[in-house]
Amino acid sequence: MEEVDFTKFALFERFIPEGVNMVGLALRYLLDYETTHTIVLGGRSVEAYRKAMSVFEMEPLGRDMQKELNKLGKKLEGRKGSRWSHAKNLLLNI
Numbered sequence: 001m002e003e004v005d006f007t008k009f010a011l012f013e014r015f016i017p018e019g020v021n022m023v024g025l026a027l028r029y030l031l032d033y034e035t036t037h038t039i040v041l042g043g044r045s046v047e048a049y050r051k052a053m054s055v056f057e058m059e060p061l062g063r064d065m066q067k068e069l070n071k072l073g074k075k076l077e078g079r080k081g082s083r084w085s086h087a088k089n090l091l092l093n094i
Contacts, residue, residue, distance in 0.1 A: 011072050015065060020055065023048075027055045029069060 009022070016025045030036045043049035061069070 008076060011076075012069070015061075015069060017058065020058070021051065023052060024055045024058075027052060028058050028061055029066070031055065032060045032066060 012022065012025065016022060020028070027039060027041075030039060041049060041052045043052060
């Protein structure tokens, strides 16, 4: 598997709500879309799985935050060698 530079995703850290990690932000992001019908959760431990499950109880991120996250994603897509869509998939498989 090709090495991915995750440091560029630090841009998203300011959007992570308290008590949530990057995976939780990614899950909440997906849950906010009406087109999301299924999310398959996995975790390296029971605790990671429980933490991921907690996002179902979170309030939606809101349109403004969704727009900002989408802007950042597009910004990353524009960078040479970016793997924004690959990174989204990786976040869901952590």
